[in-house]
Amino acid sequence: MVTKQRIETTLPFKYESVPEVLVIGNKTVIVAGTTYYRIDASATEEYVPPFLLTLITPITPITHTTPTIGDTREIWGSGCIDLYSTVKVSYREPVRVEEPAYTTVESEFYDLAQQWKQERPCGADVSEIAMHPSYQRIIGMGPDVVPFLLKELEREPEHWFWALNSITGVDPVPPESQGKLKEMAKAWVEWGKKQGYRW
Amino acid sequence: MGNTSYKVTSGPSKEYNCIAWAAGDTARWWSNVPGYWWPTTNRSSFVKSLVDVFAGMSYEICDSTSLEEGFEKVALYEKAGLWTHVSRQLVNGHWTSKLGLKEDIEHESPEVLVGDLYGTVHCIMRKRQI
Numbered sequence: 001m002v003t004k005q006r007i008e009t010t011l012p013f014k015y016e017s018v019p020e021v022l023v024i025g026n027k028t029v030i031v032a033g034t035t036y037y038r039i040d041a042s043a044t045e046e047y048v049p050p051f052l053l054t055l056i057t058p059i060t061p062i063t064h065t066t067p068t069i070g071d072t073r074e075i076w077g078s079g080c081i082d083l084y085s086t087v088k089v090s091y092r093e094p095v096r097v098e099e100p101a102y103t104t105v106e107s108e109f110y111d112l113a114q115q116w117k118q119e120r121p122c123g124a125d126v127s128e129i130a131m132h133p134s135y136q137r138i139i140g141m142g143p144d145v146v147p148f149l150l151k152e153l154e155r156e157p158e159h160w161f162w163a164l165n166s167i168t169g170v171d172p173v174p175p176e177s178q179g180k181l182k183e184m185a186k187a188w189v190e191w192g193k194k195q196g197y198r199w
Numbered sequence: 200m201g202n203t204s205y206k207v208t209s210g211p212s213k214e215y216n217c218i219a220w221a222a223g224d225t226a227r228w229w230s231n232v233p234g235y236w237w238p239t240t241n242r243s244s245f246v247k248s249l250v251d252v253f254a255g256m257s258y259e260i261c262d263s264t265s266l267e268e269g270f271e272k273v274a275l276y277e278k279a280g281l282w283t284h285v286s287r288q289l290v291n292g293h294w295t296s297k298l299g300l301k302e303d304i305e306h307e308s309p310e311v312l313v314g315d316l317y318g319t320v321h322c323i324m325r326k327r328q329i
Contacts, residue, residue: 123298123316125216125283126230127244159213161234171233179227179236181214 105141109148112138117158130162139166150192151199157185164188205306213300218249220297221273221285222256246321249275249282258324264309266292270325274309278318286312 116134129135138145139162146167149160161184165171172191177183218229219236228235229252231242239255241248250260253273264274266288274294276284286296286309296312297303306312309320 120300121316122211122300125299126228126235127232128283129299130232157213159228162232165233173234178234179219179229181228184234 105144106148109138109141109145113152126159126162129159135163139163143167146192147197147199150189150197153185154189154199157181161188205304205311207302208295208305209303211301212297215297216299217285217297218252220295220303221287222253244281246275246277246280246282249285250322250324253285253324256326258326260322261325262323264288264323266290267325269328271328272323272325274323275321276309276312276317276319277321282321284312284317 112134116132116138119134120129120132122129138149146164149164149167152158153160159181161173170191173184173187177187212225214228215225216228216230219225219227222229229237231237231244231248233242237252239248239251241251253275258273261270261272264272266272272288274286274288275282276286284296286294286306288294289305293305293307294309294311295303295305309323313319
């Protein structure tokens with residue numbers, strides 16, 4: 001079952017066209033342009049409650065065509081494969097999405113973070129991964145971006161440590177935790193809270 | 200990579216990298232970048248620093264990639280003088296590599312990974328098996 005439905009929430013990025021919300025199988029998908037974003041929380045087919053989307057790895061569709069009745073193609077990219085069998089499309093008048101509730105720093109950070117995760121050279125070491133232009137721009141955002149980096153670390157440990165070290169000049173990771181992703185993230189989050197950062 | 204065959208031997212992981220994998224450690228990411236594990240005081244991106252890391256683990260430079268009974272071997276890669284990658288020899292004579300954030304692979308020789316990303320093989324090192 002695929003239906004278009006109203007959306008009353010905000011998205012961490014701006015785009016030109018009004019997005020569509022599709023329910024495909026048991027997953028709810030927001031289509032912005034030709035990129036599909038899977039909603040983390042569960043949702044009914046009739047109504048998507050207002051909530052702040054947790055933007056997980058954007059899914060690059062293998063094809064860009066809109067699903068049609070009877071279509072059985074895979075539409076998910078790598079890391080998130082799903083098949084839908086019966087597709088039914090109905091139409092409701094889409095509503096204009098409100099302006100994003102993110103601050104400028106927050107929306108810029110999430111845009112850049114998303115870009116970095118999609119484009120970084122995954123086969124390289126962290127020193128080269130951190131050289132990606134988006135990662136460098138995040139460093140260039142300076143102290144204002146620190147709470148968002150810490151928030152992301154708390155949500156999902158990731159190689160943000162060089163950015164944090166570059167911006168703050170400190171390294172709160174104890175020697176016994178060096179190189180251990182989750183422990184490094186925990187050390188930075190604890191440091192941030194002690195410094196008075198809030199997110 | 201070159202057109203020699205290789206096979207994927209694990210899923211992707213952010214927890215450990217090529218150096219860690221070559222050293223038998225899947226719990227940590229080894230890098231000279233601050234905050235990461237680096238077993239020597241010389242935290243440098245120059246390939247000599249990586250040679251020192253493995254020398255500290257009793258490896259010595261040797262001149263052959265051939266399988267030698269009683270020895271473990273690693274291949275160190277560099278690009279423009281900076282270290283880029285390490286692969287480790289398996290008991291069947293093939294080599295294993297962790298590709299950054301991606302998966303482990305088994306490949307026929309160190310030369311399979313020579314190219315734009317990892318550069319060239321700087322040296323082969325070996326140590327006696329315990």
